[in-house]
Amino acid sequence: MKKVLGIILGGGAGTRLYPLTKLRAKPAVPLAGKYRLIDIPVSNCINSEIYKIYVLTQFNSASLNRHIARAYTFSGFTEGFVEVLAAQQTQYSTNWFQGTADAVRQYLWLMEEWNVDEYLILSGDHLYRMDYRQFVERHRETGADVTLSVIPIEQRRASDFGLMKIDSAGRVIDFSEKPKGDALLNMQVDTTVLGLNPEEAKQKPYIASMGIYVFKRDVLIKLLKEAPEQTDFGKEILPACAKEYNIQAYLFNDYWEDIGTIEAFYDANLSLTKQPYPAFSFYEEEAPIYTRARYLPPTKMMDCQVTESIVGDGCILKNCRVHHSVLGVRSIIQAGSIVEDALLMGADFYDPHIEERQTVCADGEIENVPLGIGANTIIRRAIIDKNARIGCDVRIINKDRVEEADRESEGFYIRSGIVVVLKNAVISDGTVI
Template sequence: MLLAGGVGSRLNILGRHRAKPAIVFGGIYRIIDFTMSNVANSNIDIVGVLTQYKPLSLMAHLENGRPWDLFGRTRIVEILPPKTGEELSDWYKGTSDAVYQNLGFIEDFSPELVLVVSGDHIYHMNYNELISFHKEKDAEATICLIKVPLKDASQFGLTEIDGKKRIVNWTEKPQDPKTDLASMGVYIFNKDLLVKIVTEVAQRGGVDFAKDVIPVFLARKKVYGFNFSGYWRDVGTIDAYWNANMDMLRENSGLTIEDWKIKTNLSAKGEVGDRPSTYFGRSSKIRNSLIARGCVIEGTVQNSILSPGVKISQNTVVSDSIIFHDTMIHPGSVIEKCIIDKSVTIEDNVRIGEGPSIPNKKFPHHLFTGITVIGKGATIGSHITIGKNCIIEPTALLDKIARKNICSGTTL
């Protein structure tokens, strides 16, 4: 059961018009591709994808599992949106409520075990190792655990384990964390007990795995922790998302997509066939960057990731940035530490990412590390300068006559 209905609120405008798992990652991928590929590469054949928030682009991308070879008579990916209009609920109220509303889907296949995973993390895992550990321990539930920096630990569910790997303490997002062993949001349960406990929890008004379901399992003292030591990132904030993308360009980061066998759906709505090869002009200069097909590069690109169809004109410099599909940057512009959504037009002699790093005034907890985010379909007029930690809303039209200099920390 793949949880893919979350709102990417901390990703601000990147998650406003799409589900968080559908956000572009690494040029040609979507965030959900990592979990889908883990499932497929682990030979798990039945997948229920629980969608909710703005699911259309995600559903089109999944294409019933075909890009991951999860289709046919014995391999199934089924999209499970909320059952709107029924007495039960018009929306999923939480993670366990989403599974509770789809217990019928689980029972249809009579599995021994149920794997519950999130669709918004970047990692590579063979779930068969988790399944073997679960069976070896004769566990009723097993939670995947990873060590995180103690300064970030308050963002996670935290655990303590004994010498036999049994979880003896569980705290959900404590303000003053005492341990750095965090839940990855990957669980495996014995099916019959999961059905029983999720039903009981739902009848009491519980809706969340971490807050409501896991404590009930823990009381039975047969919940174990599976220690994971590989690469894993929760990309739920703009800074975490930017850094995980940059890990694709950093040596020894641990993020090696070519070794992980990550698959994606390269088809896009309104397109027929493949994009052409990328064109590199005589004046282009490329350093430590990832550039997808269909781009036209005539300027300088360094330490950046470009999705298909991006055009970088002459005398333009792009550095430390992530640029989504079909964005056009005109001559003489300088783009630094920026995330630019799809179909943005940046006219000539624009400068983005200059000035002091003042936290965003409207969203100080979202943007404070110098990253500026430009929304989908925006147009930035010529000779405009935009500072650090700025947000330019989707479809915004910035005219140099009305506003030439946009100070750091501004939202427009």
């Protein structure tokens, strides 16, 4: 694996995850109470003994830079690094990244400096655990120019992915990015070729790309230099080279979720609370997920009822009820409050004298609302971003069952029926959403 360079694509503006991406890059969005999305591919690389990792991004990269600098520092006796490469102007290019392939192309001069045989290209907004060593070994064994990691998928979700057809040897013979209508039906295949039983193959008649690729070094350099007008791997480069190059499919037969939308992000987080066997577990000793060490105190719970939930470090919960929820680091919930089916991202800091502070309702004065969730507040089916100040007797329950709403001036959005309270928002006492 010393001959592999990891390249993580940080994604574009993250419009589908807005407003969580209003003040941060998509890979920096908090996950599972204490992690960030970028920790997933970086940890997979480290567990696979791939220690040279670039992260390409161009939107709101300050918090991502800070997180990576604090979390991933390798020994000075190795060549290991995790480094953010943000879009920049040069004498050769004055444009921002125009797509996934263009992002790699603009930093190709830097990638070429490393004496590696393969470039491993990953996405920064997926939740999964994968040993890339097996992926790279399969690429080498088949003598492939490019290897794509794939999953079988049902028709309902198929049009959201790049789809392909493969022959009996696993070679990709046709590739189509997010096809619709007749083009979608034309991409149906017999997925028993991947090893699925006939019943599974009937339910999942499509082969979808996970957006994870291994390229031979020389092949990627040639493809990017010969066709500078092609800016995206899935839409242009892979479909154009499917016939000329040996592109192999590698079946990934485990949990994988693209969490690029608010609803998918919400569902993926809350699914972690499932018992006894969540679809994805952070409790794998042999392949841990790494993140920044914060050195926070343990969580304190005083006369609380907490069921089917994940609670991060440094929280203070007072006489409240929490069910089927994820509470991020430094979450504060005051007496009499109820939190159900919710994702609280916590906070970056504590208010002064947080332990002895008793809940005092602010009498409508917004500047007096303390950090966290105030007394006698009810929160259901919501995402509360970091550093939010929610007052007493608040109801965040989507009482009118609204599916979509943009109420940024009032501190929240609604996406797919999920209320999303903005980072640093202040919701005054008695508010009903």
